[in-house]
Amino acid sequence: MAVDAREHTSSWYAATRHIATDYPVLHGEHRCDVAVVGAGFSGVSASLFLAERGYDIALIEANRVGWGASGRNGGQLIGGFSDPAKFEKRFGSSAAGIVRRMGLECRDILVERINHYRIDCDLKFGYLDVAARGRPAELRALEAQLEDCERHDYPHAMRLIRGQELADWVRSGHYEAGLSNAGNGHLHPLNLCIGEARAASQLGARIFERTRVTRIQHGARPVVETEHGTIFANKVILAGNAYLRNTEPRLRNAVFPAGSYMLATEPLSEQQVQNVLPADVACCEQQIALNYFRLSPDKRLLFGGMCNYSGRRPADIAAALRPRLARIFPVLANVGVDYQWGGDIAISINRIPQFGRIQGNTYYVQGYSGHGVAPTHLAGKMLADVVCGDAEQFDLFARVRHLRIPGGKWFGSPMLALGMSYFRLRELLG
Numbered sequence: 001m002a003v004d005a006r007e008h009t010s011s012w013y014a015a016t017r018h019i020a021t022d023y024p025v026l027h028g029e030h031r032c033d034v035a036v037v038g039a040g041f042s043g044v045s046a047s048l049f050l051a052e053r054g055y056d057i058a059l060i061e062a063n064r065v066g067w068g069a070s071g072r073n074g075g076q077l078i079g080g081f082s083d084p085a086k087f088e089k090r091f092g093s094s095a096a097g098i099v100r101r102m103g104l105e106c107r108d109i110l111v112e113r114i115n116h117y118r119i120d121c122d123l124k125f126g127y128l129d130v131a132a133r134g135r136p137a138e139l140r141a142l143e144a145q146l147e148d149c150e151r152h153d154y155p156h157a158m159r160l161i162r163g164q165e166l167a168d169w170v171r172s173g174h175y176e177a178g179l180s181n182a183g184n185g186h187l188h189p190l191n192l193c194i195g196e197a198r199a200a201s202q203l204g205a206r207i208f209e210r211t212r213v214t215r216i217q218h219g220a221r222p223v224v225e226t227e228h229g230t231i232f233a234n235k236v237i238l239a240g241n242a243y244l245r246n247t248e249p250r251l252r253n254a255v256f257p258a259g260s261y262m263l264a265t266e267p268l269s270e271q272q273v274q275n276v277l278p279a280d281v282a283c284c285e286q287q288i289a290l291n292y293f294r295l296s297p298d299k300r301l302l303f304g305g306m307c308n309y310s311g312r313r314p315a316d317i318a319a320a321l322r323p324r325l326a327r328i329f330p331v332l333a334n335v336g337v338d339y340q341w342g343g344d345i346a347i348s349i350n351r352i353p354q355f356g357r358i359q360g361n362t363y364y365v366q367g368y369s370g371h372g373v374a375p376t377h378l379a380g381k382m383l384a385d386v387v388c389g390d391a392e393q394f395d396l397f398a399r400v401r402h403l404r405i406p407g408g409k410w411f412g413s414p415m416l417a418l419g420m421s422y423f424r425l426r427e428l429l430g
């Protein structure tokens, strides 16, 4: 049977979503205060903030709510918005302080949303950044992170875990140490995204699915053209991230999409769980092409990794990920795999999220560079704030200069793949 690419991918998340959304396709002419393009976390979060403030919103999604990275990711809830050190260097210590607070705020917004709207998305706290054996730079990075958090009164419990104790958290000879963080955790991202969209809809936001925005005519009153209809808006928010592709020519080559891939094993036995992740925390490595993993409530290992810049999706994702999985957990070398899928993340050259305006009334955000579950939630608030006239946080990021990726066709470019391999090599050499 032919696969309908506009429906959800073959993920464990799609198979276990609580609601199969069926918002209408947009037909005919519509008017609204703000048209939001893309119903991932960024677009849904912005829509929810604006709907709460009484704005008339049209949220337009080419596929299904949460179809993109937001419904496919590792589900790792990681605080932090951007690297404060980069802002310290360019804009001084007060800017770095703002970015640090934003790192806490993005996580708090997400948790507040789940509690306030009673969204059933398996939120569980517990997280470990891991350092691989034989890579002293990774251990030093964890020590530096802990020291920095202590110096800036980070409010959640953190601890460096080494030696025998590490086996109580993650049972793998691959790792030397871990930095636990009680403020971070894991969740079912698709159920979260769908739950937040439902909250926005209940507050009056009009959501359209299976409706691709094909063109935006900019002007005093932007016109958003879709496949079967048109929206006349006062303001537009572009939240298509890696999937926006050519919808807005001015954003072409600002970020490049990289594929990341995941598998879900068969449910593990209690003994296997004890041999792998006894503390049921989310774990994440620190390199560019990192591995990340956690348990689902039904005790599958959700394992993700790779960062593919070539544009070529592996023909067999499970086969491509299995050697990584077996290296970290040899006891799972032959475990059954029930689900496998991939998705695109948008990477900016300096790895700082990109915020900006086009002709004064169209705003965009993109380029979370791999960690977006929490940051998208604050990005939504920043977009809502700028629409309402408060541009403080938005403009701090809009001031960052971003390099464009040279050449017309970055995705799949051998030069790009080569460049990223260089960074990966540097990482491996420590």
Ligand SMILES: Cc1cc2nc3c(=O)[nH]c(=O)nc-3n(C[C@H](O)[C@H](O)[C@H](O)COP(=O)(O)OP(=O)(O)OC[C@H]3O[C@@H](n4cnc5c(N)ncnc54)[C@H](O)[C@@H]3O)c2cc1C
Pocket (backbone or CB within 6 Å): 037, 038, 039, 040, 041, 042, 043, 060, 061, 062, 063, 064, 065, 066, 067, 068, 069, 070, 071, 072, 073, 074, 075, 076, 077, 078, 211, 212, 213, 214, 239, 240, 241, 242, 243, 244, 245, 247, 260, 261, 262, 292, 304, 342, 343, 344, 345, 366, 368, 369, 370, 371, 372, 373, 374, 376
């Ligand atoms: C496999 C994978 C694992 C990841 N793991 C983690 C993790 O564990 N923790 C973490 O913090 N981050 C993780 N990320 C990153 C995180 O998922 C993203 O940063 C975040 O979800 C981006 O959200 P978004 O709303 O900006 O984009 P998306 O979720 O990609 O949403 C964009 C939406 O816009 C729609 N769209 C695009 N163009 C148009 C158009 N022209 N018209 C209408 N609609 C359009 C798309 O269909 C899509 O649904 C991961 C990403 C991937 C792919």
